[in-house]
Amino acid sequence: MKKYQSNYPIKAFLFLTLLWMQFSSYSQVVVIEDYADFESEYLVGRSSDTIYVFNFWATWCKPCVQELPYFDSLNQYAGAKPISLVLVSLDFKTQIEKSLVPFLTKNNIKNEVVLLADGKVNKWIDEVDPSWSGSIPATLVINGDKRLFFEQSFHSYNELINTILKIEK
Amino acid sequence: MKKLMMILLVGTLGYGTSVMMTEKEETNGYNIGDVATDFSLKGIDGKKHTLSEIEGAKGYVVVFTCNHCPFAKMYEDRIIALQAEFGPKGYPIIAINPNDPIAEPDDSFAKMKERAKEKGFNFLYLLDDGQKIYPQYGATKTPHVFLLNEKRVVQYIGAIDDNARDEAAVKEKFLANAINALIKGEKISPAVTKAIGCSIKTK
Known part of the structure; x- marks a missing residue:
């Protein structure tokens, strides 16, 4: 093995650490190609100790953008059960770097974002909820085996949290 | 997570998105077999149009759509x-x-005329002034299609095809297939489809 005479490995380590810190301060976007993967990874078999909220949105959808701050505030919710939020973006894959990431950065959204890229929309809309016509924004709430679905906008944090907590009733 | 691709993305400077809109939900509307209402709505030619006045129509393809979405x-x-x-x-x-048009200025009557001219629309483009018609149909988004037969009985509701993003990748032309089935007097299947769309904007 070659012996390093310089402090190159230390410099490299510091550089990578700084780079990692830099990267991790940016938003994280998970791209999912197949709705079945979304369902198995995010929707089924979830603990009843946490309320899971899935907000279907897109950067081009004005009412979605308007209600996003209320969803972002859910991270500060301190109720009996914690709320875990996943922002499900329906932006196009080609728009990730052009629109989605700049949007998340500008609005300082640190929450997990899943970009659902499955093109078989006619099939998976019904699997999210049969009552969904396909218009966004739309919100799915899951707690254990219980599911609630809302094809609507929210106009205040209180309206949102009161609606989400219906799952506990 | 085999099909998941984790992407760490480097942020760049963003740009603003105006936040002016609200929306309401309409859950009632037509099902297959219901008789759809006729209407008298102003078109981009400045004239009022009704379905019954369209000469030679054997059916009607009512498409709720807009400029901005x-x-x-x-x-x-x-x-x-x-x-x-x-x-x-x-x-x-x-x-x-x-x-x-107050909730969504890009969908004003003037902008409708502009867009129709730019694109060379070859079809009637009407404004649901006062928003009295779309709730009766049960349109919730744009685009949202209702295929009616000669007697305005609803034959098909839903999407134009199965791929908005990429026309070349379309596998099922839902609307064209439905119209062809109607022409031939065959059963329309599927008669209801779904697609993602923009919620209808109200004040």
């Missing part, structure tokens, strides 16, 4: 092609903008 835009060329194919056969496209 990215999904509506992606379908503009396909709606033009549908009118070119089925209009002469007696199945004209009647496009209706259901959005409130």
